[in-house]
Amino acid sequence: MNLAPITVAIHTLGRDARQDFIDGLRDGLTRTPKVLSPRWFYDERGCELFEEITQLPEYYQTRTEMSILERHALGIMLTARPASIVELGAGSCTKSRVLIRAAKGMGTLWTFVPFDISETTLRNSASELVDEFDDLTIYCVTGEFDHHLSQIPRFGRQLIVFLGSTIGNLDLEQARMFLSEVRRLMHPGDHFLLGVDFVKDERELLAAYDDAQGITAEFNLNLLHRINRELDGDIDVSAFEHVALWNPADHRIEMHVRSTSDQTVTIGAAELSVQFDTGELTRTEICAKYTRAGVEALLAEAEMRPIEWYADPAGRFGLLLAGHALQS
Numbered sequence: 001m002n003l004a005p006i007t008v009a010i011h012t013l014g015r016d017a018r019q020d021f022i023d024g025l026r027d028g029l030t031r032t033p034k035v036l037s038p039r040w041f042y043d044e045r046g047c048e049l050f051e052e053i054t055q056l057p058e059y060y061q062t063r064t065e066m067s068i069l070e071r072h073a074l075g076i077m078l079t080a081r082p083a084s085i086v087e088l089g090a091g092s093c094t095k096s097r098v099l100i101r102a103a104k105g106m107g108t109l110w111t112f113v114p115f116d117i118s119e120t121t122l123r124n125s126a127s128e129l130v131d132e133f134d135d136l137t138i139y140c141v142t143g144e145f146d147h148h149l150s151q152i153p154r155f156g157r158q159l160i161v162f163l164g165s166t167i168g169n170l171d172l173e174q175a176r177m178f179l180s181e182v183r184r185l186m187h188p189g190d191h192f193l194l195g196v197d198f199v200k201d202e203r204e205l206l207a208a209y210d211d212a213q214g215i216t217a218e219f220n221l222n223l224l225h226r227i228n229r230e231l232d233g234d235i236d237v238s239a240f241e242h243v244a245l246w247n248p249a250d251h252r253i254e255m256h257v258r259s260t261s262d263q264t265v266t267i268g269a270a271e272l273s274v275q276f277d278t279g280e281l282t283r284t285e286i287c288a289k290y291t292r293a294g295v296e297a298l299l300a301e302a303e304m305r306p307i308e309w310y311a312d313p314a315g316r317f318g319l320l321l322a323g324h325a326l327q328s
């Protein structure tokens, strides 16, 4: 029997999500070059496809990060000793289970706070978690990184985690703002655990974002289907293709959709008519890759202090545990 309560708090996003999507399309599709935010990937279908991506042989990130967590969760918890774990961009919460198990084993943890833009995913993840951890309070927060981090409630000494190299989806300025918001949530004694994908061989990176089964392509193009489904769009999705490129200057993979013809699409709910030329790229996501020094510099700017790096033997992926800069 489940004793633990699940609370799902919707911090304004529920009401604003559709308008946010419309405003984003109006802004991004009238720019040159055109751009869309990756946050709209994650409707129900997008979340399912992302979970499929994490199982792909080419997508080394999830299994590598998971193996690091399995190896070091106890060590991380011995340092952090959290009363609550807050996971930003929590998704399926698969990785946080490993951390929760380690912290529960030490008897310090009472509350898990997953935060995500996708309410459906949060509800599903939370109900699976209470089945495994029947004395853990789960307080889900639906929100958006840019607007709602400050509304995350505090339940004592906390470990804030941001996994999956989701920080790579933010450009440098967004990453700086994000980290300074995270730092604002931290009190002395709190910790932050950040998962980052390291710069590596271009072929290995490109394969991870353009898999042989075409699941990443489906994930990318689902954004166009979503516009049709939710915003009365008439996009012929078969007239677009998935493209993954390595941008060496900015150390990042970029995902785009490429128009395969000259075409005009209309998006009824946004009162928008958009012309695409043959071969024109619309960027849908960036996935920045980091070095240890780059991450440490970003955290220092946000007044956080690196405590320990955890990485796989091949150095593909790293987790950095950081503390509040005022704490020795």
Ligand SMILES: C[S@@+](CC[C@H](N)C(=O)[O-])C[C@H]1O[C@@H](n2cnc3c(N)ncnc32)[C@H](O)[C@@H]1O
Binding pocket: 038, 039, 042, 050, 054, 062, 088, 089, 090, 091, 092, 093, 095, 115, 116, 117, 118, 121, 143, 144, 145, 146, 163, 164, 165, 166
């Ligand atoms: C790359 S997935 C990572 C999921 C999980 N943390 C992992 O490591 O496998 C990114 C997650 O962040 C959420 N997300 C993306 N953009 C967001 C935003 N702007 N605000 C809040 N959540 C967001 C998505 O719904 C998704 O669950």
